[in-house]
Amino acid sequence: MPRRTMIEAIRDAMDVSMARDERVIVYGEDVGFFGGVFRCTQGLQAKYGKNRCFDAPISESGIVGSAIGMAAYGLRPCVEVQFADYVYPAYxxxxxxxxxxxxxxxNDFTCPIVVRMPTGGGIFGGQTHSQSPEALFTHVSGLKTVVPSNPHDAKGLLIAAIEDPDPVIFLEPKRLYNGPFDGHHDNPVTPWSKHELGEVADGHYTIPLGKAAIRRQGSAVTVLAYGTMVYVAQAAAAE
Known part of the structure; x- marks a missing residue:
């Protein structure tokens, strides 16, 4: 299987979904021509046109609000909030x-939208580019919140999120966009294990939302983690 970073896996998930279903549209600030601040949407506008991948005004409330209206009338918007720190006007x-x-x-209407957001610290982003607001969403009935920890899961989970009939908050750990780390310092783990490394299958596949993966079997304690903290937990367990 090809190896992909999480950025490439997320881009591939949107590409696969847009190719399979013309109702899927992608938009947000700098998402179209520029390809997103982290390049997660690079090339999608050139491939699918400006009607299906386009730039939005700097208005998170407008981005999400318009997506809700589109979803109610049959589209499947996958919108990007440029940083999770900016989601509060859309909350x-x-x-x-x-x-x-x-x-x-x-049950007359559903809201099949995905709100993608880069989240978390670890890239020296300061106070307005390092927040982790997942708790604000996990306590809300009617929302699913997803935080992948590796490229393989990121692609499968994002496709599943786009195909879900209800709203999904999809938080992408910035610290993992280009590779994992060893849980202690800023050195990347080389090589990655099979999924952590980013062996990501081509084409369509999904990973069920809401189902945990067991990364390490044990007998004494259960540690639950997601996103970047999966690697911190693995480092602690190894010690």
């Missing part, structure tokens, strides 16, 4: 509209 749209649309319409 009301997410929790008051997207999360409740199925229930409040008595």
């Amino acid at each position: 009301d749209q997410i929790v008051s509209e997207a999360a409740r649309l199925r229930y409040r319409s008595n």
Whole structure:
């Protein structure tokens, strides 16, 4: 299987989904021509056109609000908030509209949107580029929150999120975008293990949302972790 970084795996997931379903559209700040601040959407506008991958104004509330309307009328928007730190203006749209649309319409409408966001620290981003707001979403009924820890999972989970009939918050750990680390310092782990390294299958596959993966069998204690902290937990277990 080809090896991909998490950035490449996420881009591939959107590419696969857009090719399979013309209802899937991708947009956000600098997402179209520029390909995203981390290049996760690079090349998608050239391949699918400006009607399906395009730039949005600097308005997180507008990005998410318009996606909810599009989803209610049959599209499947996968939108990007440039950093998780910027999601707060859109929080009301997410929790008051997207999360409740199925229930409040008595199942007449659903909200199949994905809100992608780079999240977490580890890249010296400072106070407005390092936040981890997942707790704000995991406590909201009607939302699914996803945080992958490796490229293989990132692709399968993102495709599953795009195909899900309800809203999914998809948080991408910036520290893992280009490779994992050893849990102690900034040195990357070389080589990665099979999935951590980024052996990512071509084409379509999904990983079920809400199901944990066992990274290491043990008998004394259960450690639950996600995203970057998977590697910190593995380092602690190794010691």
